[in-house]
Every structure is written in C-alpha cells, then in structure tokens.
Amino acid sequence: MDFPVTFHLFGKTVLAHPLFEALGMFIGMRYYFYLKRKSKEKTPFNTSAAVLIGATAGALFGSKLIGNLENPYKFFEHFDLKTVWTNNTIVGGLAFGLIGVELAKKIVGHKASTGDLIVFPLMLAMIIGRIGCFLTGIYEETYGIPTDSIFGMHLGDQYRRHPVALYEIAFLIILWIILNSILRKNKYPSGFVFQVFMLSYFTFRFLLDFIKPRLEIAGNLGTIQIVCICLIIYYIYKIKNTFLFNHL
Template identity: 50%
Template sequence: MQIPFNPQLFGYDINIHLVLEYLAFFLAFRYYVILRRKITDKINTNNRLSIILGAALGALIGSRLIGFLENPLIEFSQQNLIQLLNTKTIMGGLFGGLLGVEIAKKIINEKQSSGDLFVFPIILGIFIGRIGCFLSGINEFTYGLETSSIFGMDLGDGLLRHPTSLYELVFLVLLFFILKRIASHFTLKNGDLFKLFMLSYFGFRFCIEFLKPNIFYIFGLSTIQILCVICWLYYSPFIFQKLKHAS
C-alpha cells in the first residue's frame, strides 16, 4: 500500500482521513453509550446531556483555537485564511472540552466528576483518527522529522521520516490496557481515571512533538507543548496529592 493512501470510489477520490475522522466520532459515541448502560450513572440524564454539549462546544472552540495558534506567523491571504479556519487539533479539542465541561457543570450546579465515562471512548476515537493521519502521510501535518533509524518510513515525499502516528497508535493501545487494569485493580476516586488519561496523553504528546517539524516559539516549545504544560499545571494539585500519598 502506498502512503499517502488515496482510495477511489466510483471514480471519485476519497478523503480517507475525513472518513476515519467521522467514523471515530460515531464509534466513540456508540462505545460511550454501551459503557453508560453497564453502570449506574451518578449524573442524571439531563445533566449528562448538558455536560456532553459543553464538552462538544469547548472541543470545537479549543481545537480551532489551538490549530490557529500553531500557525500564528502565517501570511493572511484568502487561501491561507480558509486553511486556518479548517485547521484543528485533538489537543485543543481535549483541553477545550475539559474547560467546556467545567463551565457546563458550574451552570447546572453539578458536583459529580463526569470524565471517567469518556476515557475509553476518547482513546478509541483518537486511535481511529490517528489511523487516518498515518494513511494520509505528508498530507496531514502529523508526520515526523527525517530519521536514519530503523523506524524511518517513506510517508509520501521520498524521505525516511519518523512515523509519529504509528508511535501514537502503539502508545494508545498500551494506555488503553494500562488504564483498564488500573480501573479494575485499584479503587479510584470518581474523576481520577480521566485525570490519569489526560496527564498520560498530554505527557506523551509533549515528548513526541520534538520528533515533528514544529515551529518552537517560547522556551523552545511548540504551541502544543505549551498546552501540555498548561494541562499539567491545571492538574498539579492532583499530582501533588498522589505524590504525597505515595511517600
């Protein structure tokens, strides 16, 4: 199979990344529905729907905002502006969704933590989306730098590059099973599983961004990496609490 993978259907080119992106949303939501049926949700249906709406709006705004901030020095032509408006990133979506949920919970006065139920559906959704990123090769800005290591792959430009999307797929599989094991073998406070997911994923993305052809703005960090630091600072009380109990 050649990368980028450009399948055709009835003579029309299929945007495989877009197809898998929509599939990721659909399957992740179906997985969420299945999981919610298996447990007694402490949050009533109306409040849960409000939380989902807050997450969706926050994710939409956050994904576009961070996508824009990844290219702050771009020339503002009509073509570039359209491209910027279509730019989005899962990192901004996750953190924006987190803030959207917190705002929604403040409005409806919901005190229960709501994130644990979303953890595994989110991992599934990201996994499917990253398959699309890998199959798109250099057509998606998720490819890695050139490398002479045994992991180098031709992603469509004739150069051997880090297949960072594949690295992330492996990480997501490991994270899925590790969090499943933690959830089944340890007694966690409501909300802790989601915090562990966010800290793990944002920590991974902070590291792997060094393998991508990013623009590094502040302290040698890219926009995504700065967002990762913000996320870790946001959860710093949780980190210190766990470290204190472990000592």
C-alpha cells in the same frame, strides 16, 4: 503503499484522514453510550446533555484555535477561512473540551466527576483517527521529522520519517491496558482514571512534538508543547489534591 491513501465512495475520491476521523467519532460515541447504559452511576439527562454539549463546543473551538496558533504568523498575516476551518489538533480539543465540560457542570450545578466514563471511548476514537493520520502521510501536518532509525518510513516524499501517528497508536494501546488495570482495582476515587489519562497523554504529546516539524514560539517549544505544559501542571495539581483529599 502510496500516500495519501484515498477511497472511492459514491463516485468521489475521499482522503483517509477525514473518513477515519468521522468513523472514530461515530464508533467512540457509540461505545460511550454503551458504557453509559452499563454504568451503575446514573447521571440525570439534563446533566449528561449539558456535559456533552459543553465538551463538543469546547473541543471544536479549542481544536481549531490551537491548530491555527501552531503558526500564528500565518494565521494573522494570511487569514483564510478555509485554512482556519481545516486546521485542527486533538491537544486543543482536549484542553478546551475540559473547559467546556467544567463550565457546563457549573451551569447545571453538578459537582461529581464525569470523566472516567469517556476515557476509553475517547481513546478508541483517537486510535481510529490516528490510522487516518498515518494513511495521509506528509499531506497533513501529522508526520515526523526525517530519521535514520529502524522505525523510519517513507510517507510520501524522499525522506524516511518518524511515523508519529503509529507511535501515538502504540502509546494509546499501552495506556489503555494500564488504565483498564487501574479501573479494575476499584480503589481509586471517581475521576482519577481521567486525570491519569490526561496527564499521560499531554506528557506524551509534549515529548512527541520534538520529533515533529513545528514552529518554535518560545525557546525551542511550539504552541502545542506550551499548551501541554500548562495541562501537565494542572493535572499534577489535580492528582495531588485528589490523593490528599482522600487521605484526610
């Protein structure tokens, strides 16, 4: 396979990454609306619209902010609008999407959890998007460091590298099976599946980034890892409080 993989559409050459990213978002949203129609918990339209807007706005802002702060020296010393717009990370999107949702819920006065329904559509979108990351090889910053392990692959240069996009796809599939099992038991409070997803994903990403090229910001940690630590602490606290509240 030659990297980056491209497709010829309407007379133009299109990289796999943006194509699969857009496809993932489209299919993920369709799956979300499908689950929403089937759900017994009916959320008012105003609340659903506010949450969707909050999540989208927060995710867009956060993905670009954290994506650009992965290399703050380049961001501040060589500011370029095109570079700023193209730098994204799902970690920032998830973190600030959460903030956007919580702000939206406060504005409309909705206190119940709205997260469980979005978990599987979000995971599906991420899996499809990561296929695009893998097919782009080393031409976007979603590849691993060189390795001699049996998992090493040539991704567009002379080195065998960790195919971190494939690792993430495998992790998400396994997590899907686990979370679906939790959901089927139907004995956990609303929002618990979302909390477990977020805690699991941020823990995974914290560890995964040790085998990705990164600029060390604090000790040997990169920006994404620092954000992950903050969210891991937050969700450990949330899950602990969820169980304490439900056992009082």
